[in-house]
Amino acid sequence: MALVVINYMSSISKSDFKNFFKYYKGEAQQEAGVEILFDQMRDVLKDDGHDWIQTYRSKAESSVSGHFTPDSTFDTKVTDNFTYSELTNGGEEARRFTSQDQCDVAVEICEFLEKARAKFGPIKITSGHRPPAINAAVGGASASEHLFAPGCGAVDAYPINGGGAEFESWCDANWPYSIGYGMSYRGFVHIGIRAGKPRVRWDY
Numbered sequence: 001m002a003l004v005v006i007n008y009m010s011s012i013s014k015s016d017f018k019n020f021f022k023y024y025k026g027e028a029q030q031e032a033g034v035e036i037l038f039d040q041m042r043d044v045l046k047d048d049g050h051d052w053i054q055t056y057r058s059k060a061e062s063s064v065s066g067h068f069t070p071d072s073t074f075d076t077k078v079t080d081n082f083t084y085s086e087l088t089n090g091g092e093e094a095r096r097f098t099s100q101d102q103c104d105v106a107v108e109i110c111e112f113l114e115k116a117r118a119k120f121g122p123i124k125i126t127s128g129h130r131p132p133a134i135n136a137a138v139g140g141a142s143a144s145e146h147l148f149a150p151g152c153g154a155v156d157a158y159p160i161n162g163g164g165a166e167f168e169s170w171c172d173a174n175w176p177y178s179i180g181y182g183m184s185y186r187g188f189v190h191i192g193i194r195a196g197k198p199r200v201r202w203d204y
């Protein structure tokens with residue numbers, strides 16, 4: 001009997017408990033487990049106005065970065081401080097992304113820009129997505145990362161408040177993929193990713 005009690009009382013931690021929700025994917029066995037939990041819950045916890053339900057919902061609604069897709073409106077935040085508009089030359093329809101993979105690469109780059117922003121202040125993106133026709137028109141390289149071909153993507157950017165040289169050095173030290181050193185000659189740093197994510201460096 002004692003052994004049974006010990007097993008029964010072995011407790012999960014609060015973080016263990018959170019993980020049940022974090023990794024919930026609506027799988028059949030998960031739903032069955034949640035139903036058991038629901039059946040054991042006191043009625044007060046099932047009150048739609050209960051603190052836990054209100055808190056849980058408010059978090060979801062105030063989440064800053066919504067789901068960013070090719071069809072999102074241009075004012076959609078890619079990350080907290082960078083919008084879809086900034087990646088498309090102010091919101092040009094012709095520069096919309098056409099696949100979710102492109103959006104995901106853009107998020108990865110913008111997450112890096114957020115770190116740069118925390119250190120250097122507002123960051124101006126001078127060029128983001130350039131579909132083939134636009135890339136050709138502006139004389140971009142035929143294999144430019146700005147095309148956002150599968151696994152690729154890039155932005156050209158500089159810190160609005162100055163400190164461009166420091167920004168370039170910081171990007172060089174902290175971005176493991178593609179960097180084009182353009183601050184001196186072009187007024188921006190090219191920050192990109194190419195397929196397979198190799199480390200690449202070049203001068204303009």
Ligand SMILES: [Zn+2]
Nearest residue numbers: 154155156190
């Ligand atoms: Zn570039």
